[in-house]
Amino acid sequence: MSTDYRLTDSANPEETLSDVLTYAELLTTPQLARLYVYVLRNGPVAIERVKEDLDVPHSTTYKYVGELEEMGILTRQEDETPTRISVEPIHLTVDTDHDEVVATPMLVDAIGRQYDDEDIRVFVERQGIPKLAAALHYTLRVRAGGMTQRTAANKLDVHPVEGTTVITALQDVLEDATAYDPYVEP
Amino acid sequence: MQGPELPRGSIAIVDTSVVFAMGGPSNDKYQAFESYVTRRDIAVRIPDHVAEELGESPETYRYQRDRLRSAQDAGWLDRAEVDFTDPEVSDAIDRTRERIFSLSADDVTEDEVETTDAVLAGLAYQYATDQSSHVAVLVSDRLAERAIADVLATMGVEESTVVIEGRAFLNERLVDEDGL
Numbered sequence: 001m002s003t004d005y006r007l008t009d010s011a012n013p014e015e016t017l018s019d020v021l022t023y024a025e026l027l028t029t030p031q032l033a034r035l036y037v038y039v040l041r042n043g044p045v046a047i048e049r050v051k052e053d054l055d056v057p058h059s060t061t062y063k064y065v066g067e068l069e070e071m072g073i074l075t076r077q078e079d080e081t082p083t084r085i086s087v088e089p090i091h092l093t094v095d096t097d098h099d100e101v102v103a104t105p106m107l108v109d110a111i112g113r114q115y116d117d118e119d120i121r122v123f124v125e126r127q128g129i130p131k132l133a134a135a136l137h138y139t140l141r142v143r144a145g146g147m148t149q150r151t152a153a154n155k156l157d158v159h160p161v162e163g164t165t166v167i168t169a170l171q172d173v174l175e176d177a178t179a180y181d182p183y184v185e186p
Numbered sequence: 187m188q189g190p191e192l193p194r195g196s197i198a199i200v201d202t203s204v205v206f207a208m209g210g211p212s213n214d215k216y217q218a219f220e221s222y223v224t225r226r227d228i229a230v231r232i233p234d235h236v237a238e239e240l241g242e243s244p245e246t247y248r249y250q251r252d253r254l255r256s257a258q259d260a261g262w263l264d265r266a267e268v269d270f271t272d273p274e275v276s277d278a279i280d281r282t283r284e285r286i287f288s289l290s291a292d293d294v295t296e297d298e299v300e301t302t303d304a305v306l307a308g309l310a311y312q313y314a315t316d317q318s319s320h321v322a323v324l325v326s327d328r329l330a331e332r333a334i335a336d337v338l339a340t341m342g343v344e345e346s347t348v349v350i351e352g353r354a355f356l357n358e359r360l361v362d363e364d365g366l
Contacts, residue, residue, distance in 0.1 A: 118249070119206075122246055122247075126244075126246060141291065142327050142328075142329070143327075143328070144328075145289070145327075145328040145329050145332070146290065146291035146294075146329070147290050147291055147294050147298075147327075147329060148286060148290075148299075148300070148303050148327050148329050148330045149203055149326070149327050149330075150299075150300035150302060150303050151286075151290060151294055151298045151299055151300065151303075154297075154298040154300070155294075155298065159242070159243050159244055159247075160202075160239055160243075160300065160302065161202065161239060161240055161242075161243030161244075161247050161250060162243065162244060162247060164202055164203045164206060165206055165247060165250060167203070168203050168206045168207050168326070171207075171326070171353065
C-alpha cells in the first residue's frame with residue numbers, strides 16, 4: 001500500500017500488519033469472505049452445516065476453515081461432537097488525510113455477495129474492490145443523512161446510475177449487518 | 187411501524203434508486219409494488235431528467251434500463267416532463283438544490299449537488315398545483331427526503347404532498363402481499 005495512512009487500531013505493529021494481511025485475504029477471496037460471514041452470523045455452527053448451506057465442496061470448506069484458523073480469528077469447540085466453529089468480528093480503522101475509513105465484517109459481506117448479487121458483481125468487475133470499499137463508506141454517509149446518493153456518486157467519481165445501483169445494493173448489506181456486525185450502529 | 191398509504195387515484199413520483207430497489211419483474215418487491223399501484227389506480231411518474239440520466243448510463247447497466255422499460259410496457263410507469271418555464275416550478279427546483287447543499291456535510295461542494303435530485307421536488311410541486319391531485323415522492327435517501335419535504339412545505343403544498351422513504355415503503359408492500 002503506497003498511500004499515506006496511519007493505522008490506529010493497535011499499538012503493536014506486528015498485530016496491526018497481521019490484521020491488514022487477514023483483511024487482504026478476506027477481501028480478495030469472495031468465497032472465503034462468504035464463508036466467514038456465514039460463520040459469523042450462524043456460529044457456533046457445525047462444519048458440515050456450513051458446507052451444506054453454502055454448497056461448497058468438502059475440501060474447500062476445510063481449506064478455508066484452516067485458513068481462518070491460521071489467521072487467528074476462528075475457534076473450534078473441540079469438546080463437542082460434531083465440532084462447531086465460530087469466528088470473531090474483525091475491525092480495522094485507517095486514518096487517511098481526508099477521512100477515517102473503517103473496515104468491518106460488513107465489507108467482507110459485500111465482497112462475499114458477488115456470487116449472488118449482480119449489482120455488486122458488475123461494480124467490482126468494472127471498478128475493483130477498493131472502489132467497492134469506498135462505496136460502502138459513502139453508503140454509510142448517505143444513511144447518516146450527510147449527502148444524497150447522487151452526491152455520493154460524484155464523490156466516487158462514477159456515473160449516477162452506477163453509484164445509485166451499488167449504493168442500493170449496499171444498503172441491503174448495511175441493513176443486514178446491523179444483526180451481526182458489532183461495529184455498525186443499528 | 188407502518189408508513190402512509192397512498193390515496194386511490196393519486197400520483198407517485200419515484201426516483202431511480204427506488205426503481206432499482208424493486209429489482210426486475212421477477213422480483214417480489216417489484217411485483218408487490220406493481221400490484222399495489224395497479225389496484226389503487228396510482229399513476230407512477232419518473233421525471234425526464236431521471237430517465238435521461240438512466241439513458242446515458244454505461245452500457246453495462248442496460249439491465250437497469252430494462253427494468254424501467256418493463257414497468258413502462260406494463261403501463262403503470264411513465265416519464266413526465268417538468269415544466270421549467272413555470273417560474274414556481276423552477277423556483278421549487280432551485281430552492282431544493284440549495285436546501286440539499288445546506289443540509290449536506292461540510293466536505294460536499296456545490297458542484298457535487300445534482301439538480302436531478304431537486305427536479306423531483308419541481309415535478310411534485312407542478313402536479314400538486316396543476317392537477318390538484320395528491321402527490322407522493324418516493325426517494326431512498328434521508329437527505330433528499332428532508333430537503334424535498336422542507337421546500338414543498340415552504341411553498342404551501344404540504345397538505346397535498348408527502349415524501350416517503352421508498353425502500354421502507356417497498357418492504358411494507360411485501361408485508362401487505364404476505365397478509366393477503
